[in-house]
Each structure stands twice: as C-alpha cells, then as structure tokens.
Amino acid sequence: MNISRPGMQKGITLSGLIITAFVLVLVVSTGLKLVPAYIENADIQKVFNEVSNDPAMQKASLNDIRISYARRASIDNIQAIKAEDIDVDTSSGKPVLSASYFVKIPLAGNISFYLDFNPTSGKG
Secondary structure, three states: OOOOOOOOOOOOOHHHHHHHHHHHHHHHHHHHHHHHHHHHHHHHHHHHHHHHHOHHHOOOOHHHHHHHHHHHHHHOOOOOOOHHHOEEEOOOOOOEEEOOEEEEEEEEOOEEEEEEEOOEOOOO
C-alpha cells in the first residue's frame, strides 16, 4: 500500500534534470564522433570481401589486387588506409586481404579516443 503524505511531490528535481541532460548530451556527442570511424571500417571490410571473392582476383598478382582495392576504395571514399597498407596472403589459393590501422578522434582539448581496427577478408 502506497500512502503518501499530503504535500509530498514525486518527480525529478531541476538539478537532477540538468545533470541527466548533460550526461545524455555528452554520450550522444561522443557517439556521433565515433560512428563515422566504425562505418568506414565496415566499408573497408566490405571492399576486402569483394576483392577476395572476385573470380578475377583468384590468380591475380599482388599489384592487381591492390589496384582493385584502390578502385573500389575510391568509389566508397575510403581514406583510412591506402592500397600500399594492405597485407595480402595468397597461400590458401584465395587472396586474404588484411590491414591494421588506428583512428584518432579528438574529443575536447587534449582528450582523444584512439580506435584500433584490424579488418580482414577471411581467416588466414
């Protein structure tokens, strides 16, 4: 049974609302800065898989594979890694593309996020 005394109010205080709004704005603004890096990583992953699964690339040279990546990356406007940064393993008969890179995302002042990414087109 919930018995409340007359004059007792329930709810959030103004200071509680301000603090909650500040935390929410901080989380949303941080998230909005991080999302583009994760989207670009997904695009790189997609291009790696397209190049790896392309029948014309199965017996292609290292240079041809990198040119194919560069063309596809320019279409998707990928700028985090260049064709020279890609490691290609052809020992399994199918090219496996991989790379390792990081993204520095400044937040405020001298505070930054460093995100490490390691996209690959398959299990090596």
